[in-house]
Amino acid sequence: MLDNAPPLPPEIARRRTFAIISHPDAGKTTLTEKFLLFGGAIQMAGQVRAKGEARRTRSDFMKLEQERGISVSASAMSFDYRQFRFNLVDTPGHSDFSEDTYRTLTAVDAAIMVIDGAKGVESQTRKLFEVCRLRDLPILTFCNKMDRESRDTFEIIDEIQENLAIDVTPASWPIGVGRDFLGAYDILHDRLDIMDRADRNRVAESIQISGLNDPRLADHVPADLLARLREDLEMARELLPAFDRASFLNGSMTPIWFGSAINSFGVRELMDGIGEYGPPPQPQKTAERQITADEPPVTGFVFKVQANMDPKHRDTGIPSFAPELLQGVRAGDPMKAKHLEKALMQFAEEGAAKVFKPMIGSGFIVGVVGALQFEVLASRIEEEYSLPVRFEGSQFTSARWVTGPREAMDRFVNVNRGHIATDHDGDIVYLTRLKWDIERIERDFPELKLSATKEMMV
Numbered sequence: 001m002l003d004n005a006p007p008l009p010p011e012i013a014r015r016r017t018f019a020i021i022s023h024p025d026a027g028k029t030t031l032t033e034k035f036l037l038f039g040g041a042i043q044m045a046g047q048v049r050a051k052g053e054a055r056r057t058r059s060d061f062m063k064l065e066q067e068r069g070i071s072v073s074a075s076a077m078s079f080d081y082r083q084f085r086f087n088l089v090d091t092p093g094h095s096d097f098s099e100d101t102y103r104t105l106t107a108v109d110a111a112i113m114v115i116d117g118a119k120g121v122e123s124q125t126r127k128l129f130e131v132c133r134l135r136d137l138p139i140l141t142f143c144n145k146m147d148r149e150s151r152d153t154f155e156i157i158d159e160i161q162e163n164l165a166i167d168v169t170p171a172s173w174p175i176g177v178g179r180d181f182l183g184a185y186d187i188l189h190d191r192l193d194i195m196d197r198a199d200r201n202r203v204a205e206s207i208q209i210s211g212l213n214d215p216r217l218a219d220h221v222p223a224d225l226l227a228r229l230r231e232d233l234e235m236a237r238e239l240l241p242a243f244d245r246a247s248f249l250n251g252s253m254t255p256i257w258f259g260s261a262i263n264s265f266g267v268r269e270l271m272d273g274i275g276e277y278g279p280p281p282q283p284q285k286t287a288e289r290q291i292t293a294d295e296p297p298v299t300g301f302v303f304k305v306q307a308n309m310d311p312k313h314r315d316t317g318i319p320s321f322a323p324e325l326l327q328g329v330r331a332g333d334p335m336k337a338k339h340l341e342k343a344l345m346q347f348a349e350e351g352a353a354k355v356f357k358p359m360i361g362s363g364f365i366v367g368v369v370g371a372l373q374f375e376v377l378a379s380r381i382e383e384e385y386s387l388p389v390r391f392e393g394s395q396f397t398s399a400r401w402v403t404g405p406r407e408a409m410d411r412f413v414n415v416n417r418g419h420i421a422t423d424h425d426g427d428i429v430y431l432t433r434l435k436w437d438i439e440r441i442e443r444d445f446p447e448l449k450l451s452a453t454k455e456m457m458v
């Protein structure tokens, strides 16, 4: 990722642009808030989550932003941390995210994956992780809520390795669990970090240790926990790979920190990790060539686009999301079918939904990631195109893009006409209700590739 590139000017090299991905409730908001706290962007925790009165008034906040040269807005937060400039790009939406979330992930150079120590890898984490993987984004993992009963450390690591097919290397190792959680051993710096339970906003006390045999360990860690720590770390050294920056940067290895965002524990170590190991602004692919961050005309990277833009300005590679909910759509007035088609194509182009035109029959099938998106679409079509529409159940529940050699494609399409549709680019999509169907086709047509997402140039 960084090989052979001439060094970037310091002002560019110190930038770290990243997003936080997680399943709802894992602690993304809390972690974001602690980042802002340690980045000097806010003075008291609780400001990001708090609403109304409790929240600093907007004007105060803007003054603070000006004074400190930070900016906190709905979609990106910039602040300094040590010698680094952090840009934390917010991934919008929570349980009902859309392509916007994915789009955001095209703008970052790295991602932090937050998981709940008791729950492990959850569905939304996995989806977002897959999007990061499409770009081989470096990922730092934060295993949160270690102050609560959580799973065995090896079990958590195994689950990530198996579920997400990525090497995991411990950057820290938790000591004790739940109520007995005491802190963590910082493997990368040979340090002992002790959590302060009394003050949630205080950074952990760090004690420099010279290896696991340092007698000072016993001053801070009870004998049973210390014995367990030594045993665990020995096993970890045997079983788990050591941190390797190149593997981290090419997305094949993730370092994991164990902490408790609410107790400010492990957060600073994670921030240090992004600063020390995270990538500076990376080259971005465009239709014609790669653009590097230090080219004089470059001032930024635009990652949000809207329908009806000049196509020349839309050359960002955006991974297409896998639609998980499919519904038919009809214009309230059947005479307006053509108008509806135009509106749908524009939303498809914008990335607000997937639109499929079945080969047989009339009408369209719309695919989205979250149910709310149907309502949003219906109201946008009505507002922006003065076209009342109705969404209705579809016989299909899954869509797969199909690619392969011409002859096999023709044969496949011919025998599956009732299941075939085209997307807004005219690409062939297979629609079905049964997972079994997909497996059967993969068996019957081994030369074809069925994929749930499609990398598209928009």
Ligand code: G4P
Residues within 6 Å of the ligand: 022, 023, 024, 025, 026, 027, 028, 029, 030, 031, 049, 144, 145, 146, 147, 148, 259, 260, 261, 262, 263
């Ligand atoms: P999200 O943005 O990923 O959805 O998560 P968020 O930060 O809102 O955290 C979800 C819940 O988990 C919150 O509790 C939060 O206080 C709690 N939490 C976050 N980090 C930790 C941690 O390290 N340890 C423990 N024990 N809890 C943590 P809540 O009850 O939903 O909200 P609130 O009552 O705290 O406001």
